[in-house]
Amino acid sequence: MTLDDLLTAASHEALAFADLLESLDPAQRRSPTPCAGWTIDDLADHVAVVSFRDAESYHRARAQITTPPGELTLANPDLSAAIRLAIAHLQAAFDQAPSQWPVIPTPFGDFPVAAALNSLILEFGVHLDDLKVATGERHSTFSPATIEAILGFGELFLLRQAQPLESGPVTLRLNASSKSMAITWTGKNWAQGPGAEEHRIDGSDDAIARLMLRRGEADDLIGAAIRPL
Numbered sequence: 001m002t003l004d005d006l007l008t009a010a011s012h013e014a015l016a017f018a019d020l021l022e023s024l025d026p027a028q029r030r031s032p033t034p035c036a037g038w039t040i041d042d043l044a045d046h047v048a049v050v051s052f053r054d055a056e057s058y059h060r061a062r063a064q065i066t067t068p069p070g071e072l073t074l075a076n077p078d079l080s081a082a083i084r085l086a087i088a089h090l091q092a093a094f095d096q097a098p099s100q101w102p103v104i105p106t107p108f109g110d111f112p113v114a115a116a117l118n119s120l121i122l123e124f125g126v127h128l129d130d131l132k133v134a135t136g137e138r139h140s141t142f143s144p145a146t147i148e149a150i151l152g153f154g155e156l157f158l159l160r161q162a163q164p165l166e167s168g169p170v171t172l173r174l175n176a177s178s179k180s181m182a183i184t185w186t187g188k189n190w191a192q193g194p195g196a197e198e199h200r201i202d203g204s205d206d207a208i209a210r211l212m213l214r215r216g217e218a219d220d221l222i223g224a225a226i227r228p229l
Contacts, residue, residue, distance in 0.1 A: 001148075003101075006117035007094055009145035013124035014087050017047055020131055022080040033134040034215055035127075036228070040134050044079040047127050051086030054106060054120055058093035061104045061113075068105040090120075121149040126213060126229065141206050150209040154181045155192045157212060161227045162190040169196035172225060176208035185225070 001009070021029075021044050029040045038046070049072050056069040076082040101113040111119065125146025132140040142150070150157065158172070158181060165185045171194045173182040184195035199221050201211065210216050214228035 001145075003094070003097075003113060003117065006114060006121065007091065009143075010117055010120040010124055011087050011091060013121060013128050013143065013146065014047065014051055014083055017044075017124060017128045017131055018080040018083040018087075020128070020135070021083075024135065028135065031134050034130045040131065041079070043127060043130060043134070044083070045074060047124065048076070048079050048082040048086060049074050050123055051083050052089065054116075054123075055086050055090035055093060057104050057106045057116070058090060058113075061102050062093060062096060062098055064102065066105055066110075068107045070107075118149040118152060121145050122153070125149065126215075129215070142209055147205045147209050150212060151176060151179045151181075151205060154179060155183055158183045158226065159190055159192060161212070161214075161229065162225055163227055164189075165224055170221070171196045171198045172221065173198045173200045174208050174211060175200060175202040176205045177203075178205050179208075 021040070024040065029044070031040050032038070033040055033043045035043055035046075052074070053069050053072050060067070060069065074082060103110040104113055104116040106116060106119070108119075125143055129140050129142055129146070158174075162183060162185075167185065167187075169185060169187050171182050171184040173180065173194065182192075182194045182198070184191050184193065186195065201208070201219075201222070203211070211218060211222060212226070214222070214226055218226070
């Protein structure tokens with residue numbers, strides 16, 4: 001996808017979150033979400049803060065500022081409006097885009113602009129799904145753009161979320177319809193690719209993406225190896 005496509009996809013996921021949030025009454029917004037310990041309002045506050053913070057990262061890149069934005073405290077009680085304002089701020093950075101983007105200084109490291117936008121698609125798309133699940137949509141599926149972002153990071157995402165095991169070497173292989181990914185616990189650390197006896201899980205793109213995020217049921221190895229996002 002082009003940068004315009006990625007920006008459009010990220011904006012669409014965030015604005016769909018704002019629209020659904022706005023349709024809920026105050027009692028619904030106190031409901032739990034798939035994010036442990038968070039109500040819908042907690043989730044919405046997180047999405048609004050991330051939207052503003054990451055939008056600022058692109059403006060900083062435009063100005064050749066290499067330090068990422070810090071923590072933000074949002075006092076706006078209208079979280080839907082705050083998310084829309086943050087997305088307008090993000091889009092404004094691209095309305096004034098440089099001829100060639102430098103790396104984007106995000107709180108999680110410096111990323112090429114396309115990777116940073118894919119991270120936003122992942123963030124907003126996953127939390128839109130969390131919101132749908134929290135409001136009772138039992139068969140929610142990730143958007144194609146969100147699945148593409150999650151699986152696109154692939155093994156690098158798994159390595160980021162992997163945690164030490166108390167076991168001998170094992171390869172965790174996730175076979176989605178469109179992609180196969182493997183990471184290996186060597187007995188000391190995690191490494192990209194195969195290298196030991198494989199623990200294999202097959203599934204649709206949506207099902208494997210959910211496993212990578214630890215949304216839904218996971219077997220003992222996945223539960224021990226992969227931290228929930």
